[in-house]
Amino acid sequence: MPKSNQDWQEEYNRVKDVGQYIDKKIQRLKTYMQLIKERVIDIRKTFWDDVTVNLTEMDDAIETQASLKQQAEFLSERERSHGQLASEMNKLLDLKEKPYFGRIDFIEANQDTKEKIYIGTSSLMDENDEDFLIYDWRAPISSMYYDYAPGPAAYRTIDGEIEGEIALKRQYVIKQGELTGMFDTGLTIGDQLLQSVLGKFSSSKMGNIVATIQREQNKIIRNEKSKMLVVQGVAGSGKTSAALQRVAYLLYRYRETLTADQMILFSPNPLFNSYVSRVLPDLGEENIKQMTFYHYVEQQLGSRFTIESPFEQIEVVFSESESDSWSRLSGMRYKSSEYFLNRVDAYLADLMKEGLQFRNIRFRDQFIFTKEQLAETFYQFPEHVSIQLRLEKLAELILKRLNQLERKWIKADWVEDEVELLDKADLQEIFTKVENEVQENREGYHEADAESYYLKQKVVRRRLAPLRRKIKQLAFVNTKRTYMKLFDQVEPGEGITEKEWLELAKFTQENLQSNNLTWEDATPFLYFEKMIVGFEENRAIKHIIIDEAQDYSTFQLRYLTYIYPNSRMTLLGDVNQTIYYHSLTNNILTEDAIENTERVTLMRSYRSTRPIVEFTRSFIEDGDKIEPFNREGSKPTVYELDNQTIAEYKLYDCIDNYLNRKYPHIAVITKTMDEARELAQLLKKSYDQVQLIDQETHTFKTGIHVIPVYLAKGIEFDGVIVYDASTNQYLNELERYLLYTACTRAMHDLTLIAIGGISRFITEVPTSLYSFYRVHEIITE
Numbered sequence: 001m002p003k004s005n006q007d008w009q010e011e012y013n014r015v016k017d018v019g020q021y022i023d024k025k026i027q028r029l030k031t032y033m034q035l036i037k038e039r040v041i042d043i044r045k046t047f048w049d050d051v052t053v054n055l056t057e058m059d060d061a062i063e064t065q066a067s068l069k070q071q072a073e074f075l076s077e078r079e080r081s082h083g084q085l086a087s088e089m090n091k092l093l094d095l096k097e098k099p100y101f102g103r104i105d106f107i108e109a110n111q112d113t114k115e116k117i118y119i120g121t122s123s124l125m126d127e128n129d130e131d132f133l134i135y136d137w138r139a140p141i142s143s144m145y146y147d148y149a150p151g152p153a154a155y156r157t158i159d160g161e162i163e164g165e166i167a168l169k170r171q172y173v174i175k176q177g178e179l180t181g182m183f184d185t186g187l188t189i190g191d192q193l194l195q196s197v198l199g200k201f202s203s204s205k206m207g208n209i210v211a212t213i214q215r216e217q218n219k220i221i222r223n224e225k226s227k228m229l230v231v232q233g234v235a236g237s238g239k240t241s242a243a244l245q246r247v248a249y250l251l252y253r254y255r256e257t258l259t260a261d262q263m264i265l266f267s268p269n270p271l272f273n274s275y276v277s278r279v280l281p282d283l284g285e286e287n288i289k290q291m292t293f294y295h296y297v298e299q300q301l302g303s304r305f306t307i308e309s310p311f312e313q314i315e316v317v318f319s320e321s322e323s324d325s326w327s328r329l330s331g332m333r334y335k336s337s338e339y340f341l342n343r344v345d346a347y348l349a350d351l352m353k354e355g356l357q358f359r360n361i362r363f364r365d366q367f368i369f370t371k372e373q374l375a376e377t378f379y380q381f382p383e384h385v386s387i388q389l390r391l392e393k394l395a396e397l398i399l400k401r402l403n404q405l406e407r408k409w410i411k412a413d414w415v416e417d418e419v420e421l422l423d424k425a426d427l428q429e430i431f432t433k434v435e436n437e438v439q440e441n442r443e444g445y446h447e448a449d450a451e452s453y454y455l456k457q458k459v460v461r462r463r464l465a466p467l468r469r470k471i472k473q474l475a476f477v478n479t480k481r482t483y484m485k486l487f488d489q490v491e492p493g494e495g496i497t498e499k500e501w502l503e504l505a506k507f508t509q510e511n512l513q514s515n516n517l518t519w520e521d522a523t524p525f526l527y528f529e530k531m532i533v534g535f536e537e538n539r540a541i542k543h544i545i546i547d548e549a550q551d552y553s554t555f556q557l558r559y560l561t562y563i564y565p566n567s568r569m570t571l572l573g574d575v576n577q578t579i580y581y582h583s584l585t586n587n588i589l590t591e592d593a594i595e596n597t598e599r600v601t602l603m604r605s606y607r608s609t610r611p612i613v614e615f616t617r618s619f620i621e622d623g624d625k626i627e628p629f630n631r632e633g634s635k636p637t638v639y640e641l642d643n644q645t646i647a648e649y650k651l652y653d654c655i656d657n658y659l660n661r662k663y664p665h666i667a668v669i670t671k672t673m674d675e676a677r678e679l680a681q682l683l684k685k686s687y688d689q690v691q692l693i694d695q696e697t698h699t700f701k702t703g704i705h706v707i708p709v710y711l712a713k714g715i716e717f718d719g720v721i722v723y724d725a726s727t728n729q730y731l732n733e734l735e736r737y738l739l740y741t742a743c744t745r746a747m748h749d750l751t752l753i754a755i756g757g758i759s760r761f762i763t764e765v766p767t768s769l770y771s772f773y774r775v776h777e778i779i780t781e
């Protein structure tokens, strides 16, 4: 729709006017903040002047304490309000740059007036605090901007649905407070604007998408009803983006009852944490806690076990073959299956009757309870009493026994010896205690005896403290040994032969025996243990968001629902980007079993150019259903090269090409960590800014990244080189997904280099969709 000059002028002037008004507010706020700052400095300086310190009498001391408390509260209140004003200031500074990005003109049903709704990242009221100059993108009325084309429209408020008509929908390009472009749009929000946003170079930090949220993404962002929201979205469809805008939306929508520390994002790797860390602060919200599931398991079990990381497990998968007589692969699949979960649950039920393993409780080589005695007492409880309750009762009993023994040990010789080792502070504490008791004038009180008794008691209690702590933690039950015994029962079950089961049992038990936890055992073991000793529930968490959810097992999901019982869940993933072997057969995104679930599917891919999407979607089943966003670019290039020397030469060539295009983020994606390490070493000889990404890398910078595919999850690069895309690297089903994941990281350019024959997944792609070169030798001058 052509815009008239008058329209343009009016909009141009409005941006200027709003800008001036924001400037005025900034100045006012600055002055006010300066005042508060001076006051805070003043209070700090004169803090002690305003406190009356008098410690002579008890009453005076109490008064002093109250006066101190009052002064400290006053100071922290001022500091807090300075903090709030600083956040208000940040919002205003952002609005000054870009006050709004969209507008709808809405005529409410049965009313004549047309309301112009300008939409930005936060709201702004006029001078009289009466009208909105800008509406927050999360306000109920703003939802129509994302959901409707011009014509009939409606939005929901707490009082019900408001119907009406959108007379105009407009988008703005505002740079540094100046209007530089505007478009009147139809249903989809500004193909034109989206084109320009998506065509830009990548950034080290993901940006927000509030100006161009698409309708189907808006469904995810504003979903409020579902206890569980499952999003299956193709690569680059904006799952992570939608998830983060959803967090911002929920924080706004429930600002009275929900805070950032009540939400957790489970992310695929540490690098991803850094990559998405700016989205929420840029939207004026605090970041929420982010962690990987591995990190969580480490926190829980890391002090007792060496835990294999999920990435180490992937590397094992690459080196194993299913045709081996027994491979860990079948174990991985088995241990993450619903079947195994049921097996574990059945075993837990059996433990109510028999089989729970205990540890001897000893103190200084003396048995307090043997494991047999503990088992006997445990199984004397009625069968219906839960394991956890029985253990708690048992702990009480043990602690009681310890109290009795403590009195006996106080008289022991070793205690006498150790009293000599007590330090000054300990002695002082006991002397004061005795002094106080002397003052109580108890009859027959003997000071020296009391001192000696308390000193010995101190020695015994100190020595007993670790044991008491362990007993309170129910550490006298041997969960490891009990879990190991599960594998003594010969019961192969689904998809696993008896011979395989025996191998699997031996492998599991040997590992556990030496305190090594494979990744496939980590969650089942954790689940098993917590079912016995009790889950540490975190009832404060109200929302958890799981990105790359396709890689989670049923166990992991079940576990999370147990530890966050009050939480809603948002699961986002893509079955075609599965990187864990176990998920090939049990993918939670495709399971129907999850109850109370709402599902949303995203089929449009925004990250990559049309030619890249057309190429990559050919690798996967039903790929033709993936809709590319119409952004032009060159076709992916595939090189089939005879040997490594030529391949390396081509690699340099491609990197030079990408560098010439000034791509800020270039990735050389390998299959394994070893390959990445070797290549990074090689490339560092010729280029600055080469960064090897491993599982410890926490920050994402500009430059050339050499990265194994499984660590590139969730991240994007301007130009991607897949090295090496040969048939012996990408052959089986899991490798199909890996190749798809690697290629879909590319925004603008994609090159695949294969040493020897190209992968069968590439040969399945119609040749019209890529440029192909076979090179036997490189001729240089």
Ligand SMILES: Nc1ncnc2c1ncn2[C@@H]1O[C@H](COP(=O)(O)OP(=O)(O)OP(=O)(O)O)[C@@H](O)[C@H]1O
Pocket (backbone or CB within 6 Å): 194, 197, 198, 207, 209, 212, 213, 214, 217, 233, 234, 235, 236, 237, 238, 239, 240, 241, 242, 574, 577, 606, 607, 713, 714, 715, 716, 744
């Ligand atoms: N509505 C949108 N407006 C602008 N950019 C968008 C929009 N939706 C997605 N994008 C962009 O597309 C790219 C991919 O988005 P995102 O990483 O959220 O997708 P994803 O589905 O999580 O991808 P993957 O599963 O492949 O990691 C990002 O650069 C994001 O900014």
